[in-house]
Amino acid sequence: MTVDELKRIKERARTFDKVEAGEVHVVVGMNTCGIASGARETMHAFQEGMKRLGIKGRVFQTGCIGMCFEEPLVDIIEAHKPRITYRHVDGAKAERILEEHLSEGKVVMEWAMAQFPNGGKPLEGLPLYSELPYNSKQKKIVLRKCGFIDPEDIEQYIATDGYFALAKALKEMTPEEVISEIIASGLRGRGGAGFPTGLKWKATREAKGSPKYVVCNGDEGDPGAFMDRSVLEGDPHAVLEGMLIAGYAIGAKEAYIYVRAEYPVAVKRLQKAIAQAKKYGLLGDGILGTDFSFDIKIKMGAGAFVCGEETALLASIEGKRGMPRPRPPFPAQSGLWGKPTNINNVETFANVPAILLNGASWYSSFGTENSKGTKVFCITGKVKNSGLIEVPMGITLREVIFDIGGGILQDRGFKAVQTGGPSGGVLPESLLDLPVDYQELSKAGSIMGSGGLVVMDEATCMADVARYFLTFTQSESCGKCTPCREGLQRMYQILDRICQGNGRPGDIEDLEELARSVKDASLCGLGQTAPNPVLTVLRYFREEVEAHIRERRCPAGVCVALIRYEIDPEKCKACGICRKKCPVGAVEGAPKVVHRILQDKCIKCGTCLEVCPPKFSAVRKV
């Protein structure tokens, strides 16, 4: 493959999303969220239906467009007409879309969500895709192709300027120039810590020793985070191209991409992408007619959260227990098998081709003083629109949660947002105007982290949330260093007894002291950041934790040991539903005899509250 051949493929493939008159393209979102919502059946229904009805055209898959809450999503593309996006398309809806839209040309307005004009005259009464509130504040660089190309077709990637950044690097730039460009762009590690990417590359290039390695960290373990999965599933070649450019820049010939075992779809897409890149001569020897050779291997994780830490990940690639080791030496000096290794996160690599194609100054025009470019986030939890978004750095949390996320489910009150997974913190309403920026988030006691944003409403108990994160981190601690292994368990025990209603005066102070020690003395990032959720809960929601200890009360009504269910004798009509449904026979009563809950038998499952007819509303939680 030469650059000219690459250009010819682009020329040939650029019409992949152009539709001939009389043909229809049906594009189905087939990422994990889509598949779990039934996209496979939807795709099948369109394939069968088009055959049956004799409709010309084809059905193809694409990656995640970000709107997990609207899956399965289907786009219908026809020549000279707007491209229509339908939401929640199951098999039955597919039938009606086939009959009305595909056969008769009538858009099924009640299920249509948005349109792209595509040169056609826009339909009245249907918003433009770019004007949906979910999209209007987003800026897509990493995700620009997700949801628009078939991730299993390298030609569609090439047609959208894919591998041209690599060509530019190999043909027009020295490795040093590539590194300078990345430094100038201000790109920082998107895995969470935010180390400047270009400086890391420079350190690896300058390190003595060979061979050198490139490693891509796809061990996305933070709960509430699925950015890397979406990129790997939706645009795997962008990651490969970023790794190739890094390999050229640092002088490496070999690379590994480490993906967690829980992401089977991502692994499958990557395997296909690597095989295609090899077939097209974009991986292997003498790439694009130069003497640059590069090979990428996939390594799958085996279920250990700590392997997201870079030294643990390298140990895992070597086939060992994934335990971290002290740094320095940093992987740039001594990494995989003791050799200089450049390790970056999936999203970081996916930024690289766009930076080289458009230039460092273009990239750094987005974002803030210290945080350039965009960041991909997964907005989840008690929010109306949950999904995958990409926003310019510096946008406020309020804009993300209320403008893009659409606000809180059931219009309840906002309570907190958790950034950075178990390494980050929970931020209260008073900090909603905080800009998304490495420094600002860190000042508030949280971190940017890999990009999970979990929204919590007023029905969430913050003591319980703090305990939840410690359940997580103390069981994922690898056990190598004492502060993390022992400290987190003691912190968990204290929080557990607080949630059980057995908290003691002094518990909060003990927690704070333990948290500081664990933070200061732990070996790796897991332990150093694990106290963050607890510390932020104590900083912003102290009164709520104190209520558990002093008043034996859970203000949010979550901690089972501190709540009771009662039946209001005035309201109870003795209908008997709760008595019949109670799994432990804790409701006393008879027909026409007002019911009562036997507290010593009750397991507080809440069934009685759930089944009590709304017109009576006799059961209450206190």
Add this chain to the structure above:
Amino acid sequence: MSAVGQERMIEVVDRIPEEELAKLDPIIAKYAHRPGYLIPALKEAQEIFGYLPQEVQTRIAHGLNVSPSYVYGVVSFYAFFTMVPRGRHTIRICLGTACYVKGAPEILAKIEQELCIGVGGTTPDRRFTLVEVRCLGACGLAPVMMVGEDTHGNLEPGTVMDILDQYK
């Protein structure tokens, strides 16, 4: 893995006959001279046997020229590996943050109550094994579980058993 579940399972484990163990030899031949490929070897072995009992670990250790304690160290470290047999279908209930705040604990309690097993347990008929996982990365559909390879989202306590009924 709860201690109770483990004890119960160990009683029913039979010794693995030599001809079964010989199925490991192609895996060993494939990875014997590739440093760093113990984890893939163990994964393939687990695909054959469904779990990694001591005899399997020892044979792999000898084949790949590492000590059995090293292999045990790796097997016991990673959640993906199991040393006791699992049921036909593994239910992976997600307890990631998004699932947690959207009611995963109630889903888990419902399944535990209906199947009469705890996390880490296997039903006596070997139909289901119940495990918890940290995050399946499908948070947009929280709460989520995987049954075998299938992901199910937007779970509710009232209907989760209907989903499990599809798996015989």
